[in-house]
Amino acid sequence: MDFQLSPSSVSPQLKETWQHTILLSFQSLGVVFGRLSIAxxxxxxxxxxxxxxxxxxxxxxxxxxxxxxxxxxxxxxxxxxxxxxxxxxxxxxxxxxxxxxxxxxxxxPNDKNTNDIMRFEEQTPSNIEVExxxxxxxxxxxxxxxxxxxxxxxxxxxxxxxxxxxxxxxxxxxxxxxxxxxxxxxxxxxxxxxxxxxxxxxxxxxxxxxxxxxxxxxxxxxxxxxxxxxxxxxxxxxxxxxxxxxxxxxxxxxxxxxxxxxxxxxxxxxxxxxxxxxxxxxxxxxxxxxxxxxxxxxxxxxxxxxxxxxxxxxxxxxxxxxxxxxxxxxxxxxxxxxxxxxxxxxxxxxxxxxxxxxxxxxxxxxxxxxxxxxxxxxxxxxxxxxxxxxxxxxxxxxxxxxxxxxxxxxxxxxxxxxxxxxxxxxxxxxxxxxxxxxxxxxxxxxxxxxxxxxxxxxxxxxxxxxxxTIMLAWHYGTLKKYQFDFENKLSLDWLTELGPGLGVTRVPGIGFIYTDIVTGIPAFFSHFITNLPAFHQVLIFVTFKSLPVPYIPTCQRYLIGRVGPKEYKVYRCIVRYGYCDRVRDTDDFEKHIICSIGEFISREENDFEASTSPEGKMIVVGSQMADRNALIPLDGTVTNMGSSASLGKSEIRTSPLYDHPSGSVSIPIRRKKVRFVLPPNSPQMRHSVREELQELVDARESGTAYFLGQSHLTVRRGSNFLKKFLIMTYVFLDKNCREPPVALNIPHAALVEVGMVYII
Known part of the structure; x- marks a missing residue:
C-alpha cells in the first residue's frame, strides 16, 4: 500500500509573515547566534x-x-x-x-511488511539516468x-x-x-x-x-x-x-x-x-x-x-x-x-x-x-x-x-x-x-x-x-530486539485455529496489546494466553512507529485494520508519528484510538481508498469531520486504584511501577475518562455497523487493560566480545532509562506486563 504525505502536509507550520519573521529574528539572536557573537x-x-x-x-x-x-x-x-x-x-x-x-x-528496524504498510514517499519526477x-x-x-x-x-x-x-x-x-x-x-x-x-x-x-x-x-x-x-x-x-x-x-x-x-x-x-x-x-x-x-x-x-x-x-x-x-x-x-x-x-x-x-x-x-x-x-x-x-x-x-x-x-x-x-x-x-x-x-x-x-x-x-558507545549499543539492542520479535511472532493462522470462540474465555472490556511488529501476533501475547487463557471482548494491537519525518498530520496518523474475521473483534492500530510529534505523551490517547476504530468500522466496506496488508484491509483515519463521527465522545472522570499481582511462572503482573517505584502502596488516582455514545439513527449507517459500534462502546464501558511485553535480553553462548558488550550496555541502559517503554498515562490497575526472555 502507498500512503502519500506531501511536504506541505508533513509540517504544521503556518505561513510566516514578515511580522512573525521579525519576532523570530529577534528571539534567534539570543539563542542561535550567541556562539558566533562571542567568538x-x-x-x-x-x-x-x-x-x-x-x-x-x-x-x-x-x-x-x-x-x-x-x-x-x-x-x-x-x-x-x-x-x-x-x-x-x-x-x-x-x-x-x-x-x-x-x-x-x-x-x-522495519521488515518488508512494515515497509509496505508504512510507505510514505511522495511522488517525485523521474531522475536522470546517472542519478x-x-x-x-x-x-x-x-x-x-x-x-x-x-x-x-x-x-x-x-x-x-x-x-x-x-x-x-x-x-x-x-x-x-x-x-x-x-x-x-x-x-x-x-x-x-x-x-x-x-x-x-x-x-x-x-x-x-x-x-x-x-x-x-x-x-x-x-x-x-x-x-x-x-x-x-x-x-x-x-x-x-x-x-x-x-x-x-x-x-x-x-x-x-x-x-x-x-x-x-x-x-x-x-x-x-x-x-x-x-x-x-x-x-x-x-x-x-x-x-x-x-x-x-x-x-x-x-x-x-x-x-x-x-x-x-x-x-x-x-x-x-x-x-x-x-x-x-x-x-x-x-x-x-x-x-x-x-x-x-x-x-x-x-x-x-x-x-x-x-x-x-x-x-x-x-x-x-x-x-x-x-x-x-x-x-x-x-x-x-x-x-x-x-x-x-x-x-x-x-x-x-x-x-x-x-x-x-x-x-x-x-x-x-x-x-x-x-x-x-x-x-x-x-x-x-x-x-x-x-x-x-x-x-x-x-x-x-x-x-x-x-x-x-x-x-x-x-x-x-x-x-x-551509548548510541550504537542502543541502536543495536533495539534492532536485535525487533528482529527477535519479528522472527518469533505467530501468524494469523494461530489465531484462527483456535476457532470462533478462540478457545479461551472472553471477558468484558477492551485489551490494548502494545507491540513493535505491525503484522502477526506478538510472542509475548501467546505466552500470556498459554498461562492464562482469558482475555477481553475486544482486542486492539497497538504499534507505535517512528518515521524519519518531523511531523505526521493527525488525519494521516492512525492506520486501522482487522486481525481475523469480524466476529473475533480483534483490531490492529498503527500509530505513525514523526520525531517532533507529541503522540506518546498525550493523556487522551485512548480516546483517539477508540474514535479511530469507530471510524474504521463505519468506513470499512465503502472506503475505496483503503489498501490491503498481509492481514487484510487497512484504512488511514484521523480527526473526523463533525458530520462523519462514528462515535461521539463525552467527558467524565473516574477513580482508579493501583494494585499488583503475580500469576506464577509466566511472570505476568499488573504494575504500579510507572509512578511508584516501590510498588507497595496503592492510592486512588483521579483520572479523566471519556465516555462514548452513538450518533442518532441515520439511514446512511447500516444496522450491522451500528451493532458493532455499540459492542465497542459497551466494551469500553466495561473497562480497559494494557498489555506490555517485558523483554529480558541475554546473549547466545559463543557470541563474540563486541556483541556481548553491546547487549550488556543496552540492558544496562534499558534498566536505567528515566522513561517507560510506552510513555502513556496508564492506570496502575489496568497495566499487565508479560515477561519474555530474548536470546540474541
Missing part, C-alpha cells in the same frame, strides 16, 4: 604571541577570518544548507533522515547504509561535544565560571521562546558595542586593514607556511564556531528569520569587530602580552569596565546556541532509535521543534563543569572546541552533497563541486586542528567513546 573573545586570544612576528601576519590572519566568515557561515550555511531543512527541522540527523526517505539507506544509478548503487550496498549511520552518529556526537565545550569556554575564574554554568543550565527549562526574549537584548547590545569599538579602531589605528580582505593575503600566508603557523588556523576556525548550531537550531525558529538575522546584523557586526581588533593589534604588537585580548582594544578604561560586564553576560548567552542544538540532535536520535529513552518536553505549542530534555541538560552541565575545573585553560578548551566544530562541519558537507544529488535531484557534477569546494577548505582547518590534538583536543576521544 571575537577567543579567536585572537587563543593565538600565542610567540607565533606572531610581524604586522603582515596579523593582516594575513584577518584575511582568513574574513573569508572563513564569508564562506562557511554566510555562503554554506545561511544561503545553502539552511535550504535543506526537513519540514522546518535542521541538523545532521535531519539530513540523514532526508537520505533515509529518498535514498532508502536507513537502518530503522538513478547513483541511488541504486547506494541502496544496493548495505555497507554504505551502516557507514552513513555511523557517520551521522559521529557528527551528532561532535555537535553534542560542542554543546559541552562551549559553555566551559570562558576566561573568568573557575568558581565564577561554575556558578554561571549552573545558572545557565537552570534556565533551560523555560524553553527557546522565553530564553530568546531574555537573551536577545544582551546579544544586540554586545554586537553594537563590539562593532562600534571595531569601527573606532579601524579609523584610529589602521584604516588600511580593509585591504586585507583581499585573498592575496591568504596566499602570502600559505606561501610562508610552517608547522607552527599552520596550527594558527585552528584558532582562526573559532570565528565560524556556531555555524553548525545555526542549522541544528533551525527547528526552534525558521529559515528566513535565521538568515535575516545573520545577514543584516551578525555578519557585518562581526566583520567590523575582527577588522578593528586586527587594526589595534597591528599597531600595538609587542607593547603588551595581552594585546591579543579583545578587552585591550577598548579605547577607554571606564568603557573597558562596561565591556567586561557585557562580555560576562555575552559569554553566558553564547553557550545557548550549542545547548539548544544538543537538545535538537538528541531528540532526533531518540526518535530514530539511536538514544536511550529520556523525557522530551516541548516548550512551544506553535513551533514544535522547540524542545527541552532535562536529563540531557543535567549531563551537559556536569560535563561542562568537569571540563572547566579540569582544563582551567582557555586555549586547551578552544583546541578541543575547534576540532569538534570542524568534524561536525565535514559531516554536514558530506551529507549535503548527497542531498543535492539524491533529494534536490541536481547533477552529480554540482554535488561533487559542493563537496570539493567546502570539503577542501574544511580539511585544511581539520589538519590544523589535529596539530593541536595533544593540547586539549584529546578530550574529544573520551567524549566520542562514551556517546558513540
Amino acid at each position: 571575537p573573545l577567543f579567536v585572537f586570544a587563543t593565538i600565542g604571541t610567540e607565533n606572531i612576528k610581524s604586522v603582515d601576519r596579523i593582516h594575513e590572519l584577518f584575511s582568513f577570518v574574513f573569508w572563513t566568515l564569508t564562506i562557511i557561515p554566510l555562503l554554506k550555511y545561511a544561503l545553502i544548507v539552511l535550504r535543506a531543512d526537513y519540514a522546518g527541522e535542521g541538523g545532521i540527523f535531519a539530513l540523514y533522515s532526508l537520505l533515509c526517505r529518498h535514498a532508502k539507506v536507513g537502518l530503522l 538513478s544509478r547513483a541511488r541504486r548503487a547506494i541502496e544496493k550496498h548495505k555497507s554504505s547504509h551502516y557507514l552513513m549511520l555511523v557517520v551521522a552518529l559521529f557528527g551528532s556526537c561532535m555537535t553534542v561535544g560542542d554543546g559541552i565545550l562551549t559553555p566551559a569556554l570562558s576566561d573568568v575564574p573557575v568558581p565564577a565560571a561554575c556558578v554561571i554554568l549552573i545558572c545557565l543550565f537552570t534556565l533551560q527549562h523555560y524553553g527557546s521562546h522565553k530564553i530568546g526574549f531574555m537573551f536577545a537584548p544582551v546579544i544586540i547590545i554586545w554586537l553594537l558595542f563590539i562593532s562600534g569599538v571595531g569601527l573606532y579602531n579601524i579609523c584610529h589605528y589602521d584604516p588600511r586593514i580593509i585591504y586585507a580582505i583581499s585573498p592575496t593575503y591568504m596566499y602570502r600566508f600559505m606561501r610562508r607556511i610552517s608547522p607552527g603557523s599552520w596550527g594558527l588556523l585552528g584558532s582562526i576556525l573559532l570565528c565560524a564556531a556556531g555555524s553548525e548550531a545555526m542549522f541544528a537550531d533551525l527547528g526552534h525558529f525558521s529559515r528566513r528569520s535565521i538568515t535575516v538575522s545573520f545577514v543584516c546584523l551578525i555578519y557585518p557586526a562581526l566583520v567590523l569587530c575582527y577588522a578593528g581588533q586586527a587594526a589595534f593589534i597591528s599597531k600595538n604588537l609587542g607593547v603588551s602580552k595581552d594585546v591579543f585580548h579583545l578587552s585591550e582594544s577598548v579605547p577607554n578604561r571606564s568603557i573597558r569596565h562596561i565591556f567586561r560586564v557585557l562580555s560576562l553576560f555575552a559569554s553566558a548567552v553564547g553557550s545557548q546556541a550549542t545547548i539548544t542544538a544538543s537538545f535538537s540532535i538528541i531528540n532526533q536520535c531518540l526518535a530514530l532509535g539511536c538514544f536511550p529513552r529520556v523525557k522530551v518536553i516541548h516548550t512551544s505549542d506553535k513551533i514544535h521543534g522547540q524542545v527541552y530534555i532535562p536529563d540531557v541538560n543535567c549531563i551537559l552541565m556536569l560535563f561542562s563543569i568537569a571540563i572547566t575545573i579540569g582544563f582551567r585553560n582557555i586555549s586547551l578548551i578552544g583546541n578541543a572546541t575547534g576540532l569538534a566544530i570542524i568534524f561536525a562541519m565535514l559531516v554536514t558537507t558530506c551529507f549535503m552533497s548527497l542531498v543535492i544529488a539524491l533529494y534536490w535531484e541536481k547533477s552529480l557534477f554540482l554535488s561533487a563541486c559542493f563537496l570539493a569546494f567546502f570539503g577542501s577548505i574544511e580539511i585544511i582547518y581539520l589538519s590544523a586542528c589535529l596539530l593541536n590534538f595533544p593540547k586539549g583536543a584529546w578530550y574529544l576521544v573520551v567524549h566520542l567513546v562514551i556517546f558513540m
Whole structure:
C-alpha cells in the first residue's frame, strides 16, 4: 500500500509573515547566534604571541577570518544548507533522515511488511539516468547504509561535544565560571521562546558595542586593514607556511564556531528569520569587530602580552569596565546556541532509535521543534563543569572546541552533497563541486586542528567513546530486539485455529496489546494466553512507529485494520508519528484510538481508498469531520486504584511501577475518562455497523487493560566480545532509562506486563 504525505502536509507550520519573521529574528539572536557573537573573545586570544612576528601576519590572519566568515557561515550555511531543512527541522540527523526517505539507506528496524504498510514517499519526477544509478548503487550496498549511520552518529556526537565545550569556554575564574554554568543550565527549562526574549537584548547590545569599538579602531589605528580582505593575503600566508603557523588556523576556525548550531537550531525558529538575522546584523557586526581588533593589534604588537585580548582594544578604561560586564553576560548567552542544538540532535536520535529513552518536553505549542530534555541538560552541565575545573585553560578548551566544530562541519558537507544529488535531484557534477569546494577548505582547518590534538583536543576521544558507545549499543539492542520479535511472532493462522470462540474465555472490556511488529501476533501475547487463557471482548494491537519525518498530520496518523474475521473483534492500530510529534505523551490517547476504530468500522466496506496488508484491509483515519463521527465522545472522570499481582511462572503482573517505584502502596488516582455514545439513527449507517459500534462502546464501558511485553535480553553462548558488550550496555541502559517503554498515562490497575526472555 502507498500512503502519500506531501511536504506541505508533513509540517504544521503556518505561513510566516514578515511580522512573525521579525519576532523570530529577534528571539534567534539570543539563542542561535550567541556562539558566533562571542567568538571575537577567543579567536585572537587563543593565538600565542610567540607565533606572531610581524604586522603582515596579523593582516594575513584577518584575511582568513574574513573569508572563513564569508564562506562557511554566510555562503554554506545561511544561503545553502539552511535550504535543506526537513519540514522546518535542521541538523545532521535531519539530513540523514532526508537520505533515509529518498535514498532508502536507513537502518530503522522495519521488515518488508512494515515497509509496505508504512510507505510514505511522495511522488517525485523521474531522475536522470546517472542519478538513478547513483541511488541504486547506494541502496544496493548495505555497507554504505551502516557507514552513513555511523557517520551521522559521529557528527551528532561532535555537535553534542560542542554543546559541552562551549559553555566551559570562558576566561573568568573557575568558581565564577561554575556558578554561571549552573545558572545557565537552570534556565533551560523555560524553553527557546522565553530564553530568546531574555537573551536577545544582551546579544544586540554586545554586537553594537563590539562593532562600534571595531569601527573606532579601524579609523584610529589602521584604516588600511580593509585591504586585507583581499585573498592575496591568504596566499602570502600559505606561501610562508610552517608547522607552527599552520596550527594558527585552528584558532582562526573559532570565528565560524556556531555555524553548525545555526542549522541544528533551525527547528526552534525558521529559515528566513535565521538568515535575516545573520545577514543584516551578525555578519557585518562581526566583520567590523575582527577588522578593528586586527587594526589595534597591528599597531600595538609587542607593547603588551595581552594585546591579543579583545578587552585591550577598548579605547577607554571606564568603557573597558562596561565591556567586561557585557562580555560576562555575552559569554553566558553564547553557550545557548550549542545547548539548544544538543537538545535538537538528541531528540532526533531518540526518535530514530539511536538514544536511550529520556523525557522530551516541548516548550512551544506553535513551533514544535522547540524542545527541552532535562536529563540531557543535567549531563551537559556536569560535563561542562568537569571540563572547566579540569582544563582551567582557555586555549586547551578552544583546541578541543575547534576540532569538534570542524568534524561536525565535514559531516554536514558530506551529507549535503548527497542531498543535492539524491533529494534536490541536481547533477552529480554540482554535488561533487559542493563537496570539493567546502570539503577542501574544511580539511585544511581539520589538519590544523589535529596539530593541536595533544593540547586539549584529546578530550574529544573520551567524549566520542562514551556517546558513540551509548548510541550504537542502543541502536543495536533495539534492532536485535525487533528482529527477535519479528522472527518469533505467530501468524494469523494461530489465531484462527483456535476457532470462533478462540478457545479461551472472553471477558468484558477492551485489551490494548502494545507491540513493535505491525503484522502477526506478538510472542509475548501467546505466552500470556498459554498461562492464562482469558482475555477481553475486544482486542486492539497497538504499534507505535517512528518515521524519519518531523511531523505526521493527525488525519494521516492512525492506520486501522482487522486481525481475523469480524466476529473475533480483534483490531490492529498503527500509530505513525514523526520525531517532533507529541503522540506518546498525550493523556487522551485512548480516546483517539477508540474514535479511530469507530471510524474504521463505519468506513470499512465503502472506503475505496483503503489498501490491503498481509492481514487484510487497512484504512488511514484521523480527526473526523463533525458530520462523519462514528462515535461521539463525552467527558467524565473516574477513580482508579493501583494494585499488583503475580500469576506464577509466566511472570505476568499488573504494575504500579510507572509512578511508584516501590510498588507497595496503592492510592486512588483521579483520572479523566471519556465516555462514548452513538450518533442518532441515520439511514446512511447500516444496522450491522451500528451493532458493532455499540459492542465497542459497551466494551469500553466495561473497562480497559494494557498489555506490555517485558523483554529480558541475554546473549547466545559463543557470541563474540563486541556483541556481548553491546547487549550488556543496552540492558544496562534499558534498566536505567528515566522513561517507560510506552510513555502513556496508564492506570496502575489496568497495566499487565508479560515477561519474555530474548536470546540474541
